[in-house]
Every structure is written in C-alpha cells, then in structure tokens.
Amino acid sequence: MKNNAQKAARLSVAPMMDWTDRHCRFFHRLLCHEALLYTEMVTAPALVRGGALHLLDHNAEEHPLALQLGGADPVELAQAARHGAEAGYDEINLNCGCPSDRVQSGAFGAILMKSPDLVADCVAAMQAKVAVEVTVKCRIGVDDQEPREVLPRFLEKIRAAGCQRVTIHARKAWLQGLSPKENRDIPPLDYELVHEMKQAFPDLHISLNGGIASLLEALPHLERGLDGVMVGRAAYHQPADILAEADPLVFGTGEVTDPVAAVRDMLPYIEAEMSKGARLHQITRHMLGAFAGRPGARAWRRQLSEGVSRKGAGPELVEQRLIPDGSKFSCAEA
Structure with a gap:
C-alpha cells in the first residue's frame, strides 16, 4: 500500500535534473522508507506532444513518489498530469522555480512567479483531471520582485485554485545574469520569510527548500512549525547523512539504516x-x-x-x- 505523500513530505528529496532518476530513487528508498522522493522534472510537452511516456517509468518500491512537471499550458499540463496519475504517482508537482535558460525559453519554471493567475489556471486544470494531490514548488520571487509582496499574492492565488501544499525554495531566482548553478548559491536565503508564510497561511502545508545540508539543520525548521523540509544536493552527495537516520529522527519510526x-x-x-x-x-x-x-x-x-x-x-x-x-x-x- 502506498504511503500518504503529504505525510511523507515532512522530509523530501528535491527533484534534480540528471540526478534523481529512477536508479537514484531506488537507492535513496533503500536508505529511507518514509521520505517523499521526486522525479527529475518532466516537461508536459514531452509527454503530451512527444509521447515520451517512458519518462514515467519507475519501480513500485520507490513510493511514496511524486512526479514533477514543467509546463505553462493548462490543457497540456492537465493531460500530462493524467498520464502521471495513470502511471501511479502519488503526487503531481508543478515546477515554478527552475531558472535555466531552456526552461525560460519554454516560458515555464521560475518565470511563472510573474504569472500567478496562469499558475492558478494550471493548478485548477490539473486537479480537474487527477485524483492525486497537485502541488507547487516555487521561489520567493524572481529578478526585481519584492518577495514579501509577490509571494503572499502567489500563495493566495494557488490556494484559491485548490493547491494545499507548496514547497518554497527560500531564494530569489535571477533570470538574467546568473547561471542555474549560481541561482542555487548566490541569491541570499530568506528562511524567515518562509516561516512568515506559514504563519500567514496556516492552512497550507509548507515545506522549506534551499541550502539545507544536514538533518540537524532540517529539524529546527520542523520544530518551529513548518510542515516539511526538502533537501537537494546534500541528499545526493551525502545520501546516508541525510536519509539513513531520517526514519527515526524525522518520522519517529523504524531504525537507522546501515x-x-x-x-x-x-x-x-x-x-x-x-x-x-x-x-x-x-x-x-x-x-x-x-x-x-x-x-x-x-x-x-x-x-x-x-x-x-x-x-x-x-x-x-x-x-x-x-x-x-x-x-x-x-x-x-x-
């Protein structure tokens, strides 16, 4: 029986292009039974126009497992979400945080932070097609946006569209002038803003992403009231440090994995x-x-x-x- 994705989101491993493929996820699942795992981002056009349904292949042992989609067309995203649900994913996540040039050229990813109404339309269209939860992963803002102004409006829009769970990468994304790698390091982290959003939107399930390098860094955010923490590069480069102790320390179940x-x-x-x-x-x-x-x-x-x-x-x-x-x-x- 598949675990509940929302419960598992207390600790998750971030979707990472070229890294979190099905082989990676299988290994991570052996280290941790409870955490939520994400696919690499799969573009909606690849599934709907390209028919690349093999991109949805996964092992049953990987659950709880979320599919991250990239796209900006509500109809196409809805069709892609349906493919994901039919393939057995426990959650469908919309990427509103990736700053790469390739993603920008498709008018999706982090650039969607500038179009909250469109994101809301995408979320609503996806939810209309699937029974599993539709979630969003976003930044605190992009370029010259003021995060304390744009992020609450963004969350209001997607909540009104029916999204109940969001993961916030606590950095801005600079769409011009910084590479994707630099966008993971250079813009300053603002963890306090994410905590403020949880206070402002207590009904939303909010996970924090960005810069978390150990379980010891993750746990205080959970203790302060956030619903989840998403770990990226540290979970990939030091998987045992992040995942081997997560079942007992984060979820209160099981034992430390050797x-x-x-x-x-x-x-x-x-x-x-x-x-x-x-x-x-x-x-x-x-x-x-x-x-x-x-x-x-x-x-x-x-x-x-x-x-x-x-x-x-x-x-x-x-x-x-x-x-x-x-x-x-x-x-x-x-």
Missing part, C-alpha cells in the same frame, strides 16, 4: 537492471557518495568511477569493496 546494507541490497537491483540493458555506470554514479565522510569513502568512489568502464563489470564490482566485519559489513579501505 548504508553498507543499503548498498548490498542494490546488488540484485543492479543485476536485474543490467539484464534489461542498463549500463553499470547509469546506476552506480548515484552511489558514489554512499560512504561520504566514512573510512574507505575515497577508495569506494575511485573503484566505482574507474571500474565501471571495465569489460564485463557488474554487481561484483560493487560487492568487492564491501568487506566482512563480524556480523556486519564495512566499506573497504584502499
């Missing part, structure tokens, strides 16, 4: 996926940070980075870096 056990549990998955044509590096590239900060981490990264190109390399490449240590296993040193 990252070595999670890696070992990936072995049959790797074998099965390779038998269907996947290449080893497509999977193991998401596991390079599995032991970040732990003994043997450097040797682990080197083995996976260099070994995947060897002819015939398979799950045994992963397994041979794990050595027995009593009843458990450890990451082998070089």
